[in-house]
Amino acid sequence: MNADEENAAVEKVVERLEDRFPEVDPDVVEQVVEEEHHNLDGNPIRDFVPVLVEHEARDRIRSEFANASDGTLYVPPGLEP
Template sequence: MAEEIPGHTYQSGSTSVDCRGNGEQTWFMPSSEEVRRLAELTDRLVQRFPAISAWTIATIVHEVHHGFDGRPMREFVPLLVERGAARQLVSALR
C-alpha cells in the first residue's frame, strides 16, 4: 500500500494543521519512522478487515492519526492509531 493516505501525505511534505482549535495554523510533519509504521498498520488493517475497502481503512487511519496532530509524544501514536481505527472498523461491521 502506498504511504499516501487520503487527505494527508505521509511523505516528505509538511501539512498545516489547526492544533489549537482556534484557527491558528501550526506545522506538523511525521517522522519517517512514523510514516513507515502508519503504512504498515494500514496494511495490517486491510488484511484484518477484507470486507472493508482499503480506501475506507486508509481514510479512517488518516482521521484517527489527525487527532494526534500537535501532540509532542509521538512514540506510541501509531499503536494508538491502530487501536482507534480497529475499533471504528469493528463497529462498521456490526
C-alpha cells in the same frame, strides 16, 4: 521516532487493518487510519502514535463498518470510497 518512521509505521497499520477487515473497502480503511492519525497531531510524544492510531482505527472499523447485521457494510456519509 522521527516523522518518516512514524509515517512508515502508520502505513503498516493500514496494511494490518486491511488484512484484518477484508470486507471493508481498503480506501475506507486508509481514510479511517488517516483521520485517527491526524487526531493525534500536536501531541509532543510521538513514540506511541502508531499504536494509538491502530487501536482507535480498529475499534472504529469494527463498530462502524464490519458489524452490519444483514451482511452489508454501512459507510457513513463522507467516508464513501
